Amino acid sequence: xxxxxxxxxxxxxxxxxxxxxxxxxxxxxxxxxxxxxxxxxxxxxxxxxxxxxxxxxxxxxxxxxxxxxxxxxxxxxxxxxxxxxxxxxxxxxxxxxxxxxxxxxxxxxxxxxxxxxxxxxxxxxxxxxxxxxxxxxxxxxxxxxxxxxxxxxxxxxxxxxxxxxxxxxxxxxxxxxxxxxxxxxxxxxxxxxxxxxxxxxxxxxxxxxxxxxxxxxxxxxxxxxxxxxxxxxxxxxxxxxxxxxxxxxxxxxxxxxxxxxxxxxxxxxxxxxxxxxxxxxxxxxxxxxxxxxxxxxxxxxxxxxxxxxxxxxxxxxxxxxxxxxxxxxxxxxxxxxxxxxxxxxxxxxxxxxxxxxxxxxxxxxxxxxxxxxxxxxxxxxxxxxxxxxxxxxxxxxxxxxxxxxxxxxxxxxxxxxxxxxxxxxxxxxxxxxxxxxxxxxxxxxxxxxxxxxxxxxxxxxxxxxxxxxxxxxxxxxxxxxxxxxxxxxxxxxxxxxxxxxxxxxxxxxxxxxxxxxxxxxxxxxxxxxxxxxxxxxxxxxxxxxxxxxxxxxxxxxxxxxxxxxxxxxxxxxxxxxxxxxxxxxxxxxxxxxxxxxxxxxxxxxxxxxxxxxxxxxxxxxxxxxxxxxxxxxxxxxx
Amino acid sequence: xxxxxxxxxxxxxxxxxxxxxxxxxxxxxxxxxxxxxxxxxxxxxxxxxxxxxxxxxxxxxxxxxxxxxxxxxxxxxxxxxxxxxxxxxxxxxxxxxxxxxxxxxxxxxxxxxxxxxxxxxxxxxxxxxxxxxxxxxxxxxxxxxxxxxxxxxxxxxxxxxxxxxxxxxxxxxxxxxxxxxxxxxxxxxxxxxxxxxxxxxxxxxxxxxxxxxxxxxxxxxxxxxxxxxxxxxxxxxxxxxxxxxxxxxxxxxxxxxxxxxxxxxxxxxxxxxxxxxxxxxxxxxxxxxxxxxxxxxxxxxxxxxxxxxxxxxxxxxxxxxxxxxxxxxxxxxxxx
Numbered sequence: 001x002x003x004x005x006x007x008x009x010x011x012x013x014x015x016x017x018x019x020x021x022x023x024x025x026x027x028x029x030x031x032x033x034x035x036x037x038x039x040x041x042x043x044x045x046x047x048x049x050x051x052x053x054x055x056x057x058x059x060x061x062x063x064x065x066x067x068x069x070x071x072x073x074x075x076x077x078x079x080x081x082x083x084x085x086x087x088x089x090x091x092x093x094x095x096x097x098x099x100x101x102x103x104x105x106x107x108x109x110x111x112x113x114x115x116x117x118x119x120x121x122x123x124x125x126x127x128x129x130x131x132x133x134x135x136x137x138x139x140x141x142x143x144x145x146x147x148x149x150x151x152x153x154x155x156x157x158x159x160x161x162x163x164x165x166x167x168x169x170x171x172x173x174x175x176x177x178x179x180x181x182x183x184x185x186x187x188x189x190x191x192x193x194x195x196x197x198x199x200x201x202x203x204x205x206x207x208x209x210x211x212x213x214x215x216x217x218x219x220x221x222x223x224x225x226x227x228x229x230x231x232x233x234x235x236x237x238x239x240x241x242x243x244x245x246x247x248x249x250x251x252x253x254x255x256x257x258x259x260x261x262x263x264x265x266x267x268x269x270x271x272x273x274x275x276x277x278x279x280x281x282x283x284x285x286x287x288x289x290x291x292x293x294x295x296x297x298x299x300x301x302x303x304x305x306x307x308x309x310x311x312x313x314x315x316x317x318x319x320x321x322x323x324x325x326x327x328x329x330x331x332x333x334x335x336x337x338x339x340x341x342x343x344x345x346x347x348x349x350x351x352x353x354x355x356x357x358x359x360x361x362x363x364x365x366x367x368x369x370x371x372x373x374x375x376x377x378x379x380x381x382x383x384x385x386x387x388x389x390x391x392x393x394x395x396x397x398x399x400x401x402x403x404x405x406x407x408x409x410x411x412x413x414x415x416x417x418x419x420x421x422x423x424x425x426x427x428x429x430x431x432x433x434x435x436x437x438x439x440x441x442x443x444x445x446x447x448x449x450x451x452x453x454x455x456x457x458x459x460x461x462x463x464x465x466x467x468x469x470x471x472x473x474x475x476x477x478x479x480x481x482x483x484x485x486x487x488x489x490x491x492x493x494x495x496x497x498x499x500x501x502x503x504x505x506x507x508x509x510x511x512x513x514x515x516x517x518x519x520x521x522x523x524x525x526x527x528x529x530x531x532x533x534x535x536x537x538x539x540x541x542x543x544x545x546x547x548x549x550x551x552x553x554x555x556x557x558x559x560x561x562x563x564x565x566x567x568x569x570x571x572x573x574x575x576x577x578x579x580x581x582x583x584x585x586x587x588x589x590x591x592x593x594x595x596x597x598x599x600x601x602x603x604x605x606x607x608x609x610x611x612x613x614x615x616x617x618x619x620x621x622x623x624x625x626x627x628x629x630x631x632x633x634x635x636x637x638x
Numbered sequence: 639x640x641x642x643x644x645x646x647x648x649x650x651x652x653x654x655x656x657x658x659x660x661x662x663x664x665x666x667x668x669x670x671x672x673x674x675x676x677x678x679x680x681x682x683x684x685x686x687x688x689x690x691x692x693x694x695x696x697x698x699x700x701x702x703x704x705x706x707x708x709x710x711x712x713x714x715x716x717x718x719x720x721x722x723x724x725x726x727x728x729x730x731x732x733x734x735x736x737x738x739x740x741x742x743x744x745x746x747x748x749x750x751x752x753x754x755x756x757x758x759x760x761x762x763x764x765x766x767x768x769x770x771x772x773x774x775x776x777x778x779x780x781x782x783x784x785x786x787x788x789x790x791x792x793x794x795x796x797x798x799x800x801x802x803x804x805x806x807x808x809x810x811x812x813x814x815x816x817x818x819x820x821x822x823x824x825x826x827x828x829x830x831x832x833x834x835x836x837x838x839x840x841x842x843x844x845x846x847x848x849x850x851x852x853x854x855x856x857x858x859x860x861x862x863x864x865x866x867x868x869x870x871x872x873x874x875x876x877x878x879x880x881x882x883x884x885x886x887x888x889x890x891x892x893x894x895x896x897x898x899x900x901x902x903x904x905x906x907x908x909x910x911x912x913x914x915x916x917x918x919x920x921x922x923x924x925x926x927x928x929x930x931x932x933x934x935x936x937x938x939x940x941x942x943x944x945x946x947x948x949x950x951x952x953x954x955x956x957x958x959x960x961x962x963x964x965x966x967x968x969x970x971x972x973x974x
Contacts, residue, residue, distance in 0.1 A: 253824025326827035347733040358700035383686040390744035395817020465662035470852035
C-alpha cells in the first residue's frame with residue numbers, strides 16, 4: 001500500500017530500505033541527549049515510562065501510609081500516631097492512591113501502549129502529553145511536600161464541607177487538597193484528549209472500529225469518562241477554594257449555601273472515577289486473557305458494548321454514596337436499581353473471559369495468574385457492590401470497614417491485579433527484558449493471599465460496627481483480634497509488593513533479553529522491537545483483523561509513502577481507518593516544561609492569594625507562545 | 639467433595655455473620671428495623687455466596703478441563719461458539735434475575751424501615767465536634783431537659799429522633815437498633831427506632847467529622863417504661879444541692895472559674911451552652927462521649943488535662959489548684 005500523495009523520492013520511505021531507513025527515522029524522531037534533551041522530549045514512550053515509574057513511586061508511598069495506619073490500628077487506643085497525623089495519613093492515602101496512582105498509572109499505560117497498539121509513531125498532541133506529565137509530577141510533589149511539612153490535607157479524599165470549609169478546615173490543608181485536584185485533573189484531561197484523538201484519527205490503515213484492540217477500546221471509553229466527569233470536580237474544588245479564599249458562600253447553609261451540593265458534585269465525578277480506574281484494567285484483562293489462553297477473546301462485540309454500558313451507567317450511580325443523607329427514599333430506589341444494573345455488563349465480561357479460558361489452552365504464566373486472581377477477587381468486590389447498592393443494606397454498612405473491604409476488593413482485586421499482570425506482560429516490551437517468572441509466582445501468591453487475609457476480615461469488622469476513618473478504637477469493643485489479624489496480614493501483602501518492586505528493578509538491568517514478541521501475542525505493539533525504536537514502526541503496519549500477528553504470522557503488511565526527513569504519521573478515517581492524510585507530528589520542545597512550571601507557580605500561589613489568578617497567567621502565556629511558535633512547515637499533506 | 643463445599647459455604651457465611659457480636663453490631667440486632675435489616679443482610683450475603691461459588695466452579699472447570707490438541711489461535715469452531723453463546727446468555731439472564739430480585743427485595747425492605755404507628759416519644763439529637771447534645775421535650779417548656787452522649791428510651795415504643803448537625807456533618811448510628819442517618823447542617827433529618835429488648839446499645843458517629851471522629855460515641859439505654867419515666871422525672875429536676883462542704887467548695891469553684899461559660903448546671907448560675915449540659919452528669923454512664931466511665935477520678939483527670947485525653951477537643955485546660963480540682967470533681971460526681 002502506498003500513500004497517494006507525492007513525496008519527493010529522496011525523502012520517502014518508499015525509496016529506502018532496511019537499516020538505512022531505520023537510521024534515517026531514528027535521526028528524525030530522536031530525543032536529544034543530555035538534561036535539556038530529556039526535559040524536551042515528546043516521545044510518548046519516554047513520557048509513558050516516566051509516568052509509570054512516578055505512579056509506582058506514589059503507590060509505594062501510599063502503601064507505606066497504609067502500613068502506618070495498620071500499625072496504629074493493630075491495638076486499641078494505640079498511641080503510635082496521633083489523631084491529627086492519622087487524619088492526614090488516611091486522607092493522603094486515599095488522595096494519593098486515587099489521584100496520584102490509580103488514574104495516572106492507567107493513563108500512563110495508555111500513553112505508552114495505545115500509539116503502539118494502533119500502529120502509529122507518536123501520540124496525538126505530544127507536547128500536551130509532555131506538559132501533562134510535568135503537571136502531574138508537580139501536583140504530586142506539592143501534595144507530598146505539604147504532607148512532609150505537616151500541612152497535608154486532613155479532610156478525607158472526599159473533603160466534605162463544612163469540615164473542609166473556611167470555618168472548620170483551618171490552615172491551608174484543604175486548599176492543598178483542592179489544588180492537587182486541579183493538577184491531576186488538568187493532566188488527566190490532557191491525556192484523555194490525546195487518547196481520543198490518537199484512537200480516532202491515527203489508527204493503522206485497515207484498523208476499523210471493530211478491529212481495535214480491547215485495551216484501546218477501554219482507554220477510549222475511559223477517556224470520555226474523564227472528559228465528562230472531571231468538570232464536576234473542577235467546579236467543586238474551584239467553588240471550595242472560592243469559599244475559603246474570597247469568602248463566597250456556595251457551601252455555607254447559614255448564607256443560603258448547601259452542603260449537600262458538594263456531595264452531589266463530588267460523587268458525580270467520584271463514582272465515574274472508579275470506572276476510570278477499572279475500565280483500563282478490564283482492557284488489560286481482555287488482552288492478557290487472549291494472549292495466555294491463545295484464543296481471541298470470546299464475545300468481542302459484547303465486551304465493547306459492556307464497556308460502553310458501564311461508561312454510561314457510571315454517571316447514573318452517584319447517589320448511592322449518599323443513601324444516608326436523608327434524600328427521598330423513592331429517588332434512592334432508582335439509584336439502587338441503576339447501581340445493581342451495572343452488575344449486568346460486569347457479568348457479561350466475567351462470563352466472556354471464562355468462556356475464552358474454557359475454549360483456549362491456558363498457559364499459566366504470571367500475567368495469567370494475576371488475571372485469575374482478578375476474577376476470584378473482583379467477583380467478591382462486585383457482589384459486595386451489589387450489597388451496598390441496596391439502600392437498607394447500606395444504612396448498616398455505609399462508612400464502615402465493610403465499605404473499606406468492598407472498594408479495596410474492587411480497586412486492588414479489580415484494577416491493581418490486572419495492572420500487575422499487565423506490568424509482567426508489557427515489561428519486556430518496555431525494557432527489552434523479561435521479569436523473573438520464579439519471583440513472579442511468589443509475588444502473585446504473596447499478594448493474592450496477603451490481600452485476601454487483609455481485606456476479607458474487614459467485611460466482618462464493618463458488620464460488627466467499626467466505622468471508617470477512626471484513628472483508634474476503645475478496648476471495650478470486640479474489634480481488637482480481627483484488627484491485629486488484619487495488620488499482620490497486611491505485612492504479607494506488603495512483602496508481595498516489595499518482591500514485585502525488587503523483581504522489576506532487578507529485571508530491568510539483568511533480566512533475560514526478551515526479543516520483540518516473547519509471549520507470541522497478537523497485537524501490534526509486539527510487531528516492533530523491544531524496547532521499540534523512537535519511531536515505533538519502520539513502516540506503518542496495515543491491519544486486516546483484530547489479531548494481526550496471529551492472522552499474518554509470517555510477515556505483516558505495511559504501508560509506505562511517508563516522509564522520513566521530518567516527523568510524519570498517517571491520519572486515517574474514524575470508522576473505516578482509510579488513510580486520509582500525512583500529518584506532521586510536533587518535534588521536541590522545552591516549552592511544555594516551562595508552561596508546566598508557570599502553571600504550577602500560578603496554582604500554588606493561588607492557594608495563598610487571589611492575585612495569583614491575575615499575574616500568574618502572564619508567564620503561562622509566554623510559555624504558550626513559545627510552545628506554539630510557528631514553524632513554517634505545512635501541517636499536513638492530504 | 640465439590641457438592642459438600644457447595645452446601646457448606648453458605649453455612650459458613652451464616653456462621654461468620656452470626657459470630658459478629660458486641661454491643662455495637664449490625665448482627666446483634668435488638669431493634670425492629672435492625673432485626674429486619676439483619677435478615678436482609680443474611681439473605682443477600684447467602685445468595686451472593688452461592689453466586690460466587692458458581693462462578694468459581696465455572697472458572698476452575700475452564701482452567702482445568704481436558705482439551706483437544708491445539709489448533710491455531712484464530713481457528714473458529716462454530717458449534718462451540720454457539721454453545722458458549724448459549725451458556726453466556728443463560729448466565730447473563732440469571733444475573734438479571736438475581737439483581738432484579740435484590741432490587742425488589744431492597745425496595746420493600748426500605749419501606750419496612752420506617753417504624754409503623756405513631757411516635758410515642760420525640761428526642762432531638764444534635765451532633766457537635768465531638769459529642770452529642772440530646773434534648774427531651776415535655777408537655778410544657780418547663781419540662782424540657784437536655785443531656786449529652788446518653789439517650790434513654792422506653793422499650794417497645796416508637797421513638798423519633800430529630801437529627802441536626804450543628805457544625806459539620808455527623809452520622810447517628812446505633813447498629814443494634816437501626817441503620818444510620820446523617821446529621822447535616824441546614825438539613826434536619828429524622829430516624830424512627832424501636833428497641834425490642836431492654837439493654838445498653840452503643841452508638842458512634844459514622845461520618846468523618848474531624849480530629850476526634852474516633853471518640854464520638856454515645857449510648858442508648860432502652861429500659862421498661864416505668865424505669866424510663868423515673869429517669870425522665872429525675873432528669874427534669876434541677877441539679878442537686880451540694881451535700882457536703884467539699885462539693886459546696888466544688889460548686890463555688892465551678893461557678894467562679896470559666897467552666898460556667900460553656901456548661902449549664904440547671905438551678906445554678908451556670909448557663910453556658912457550647913459544652914454539654916452537666917445538670918446530671920454524675921448519673922451518666924460515661925464522660926467525654928464514651929471515652930471514660932463516669933467516676934470522680936475520671937472527671938478529675940478530664941478536667942486536669944482534656945487535651946491529652948482527647949486531643950483537639952473544644953474543652954480548654956482550665957488552671958485549677960489541687961484543692962479546686964478535687965472539689966470540682968467531687969461536685970460534678972455528686973450531680974446524680
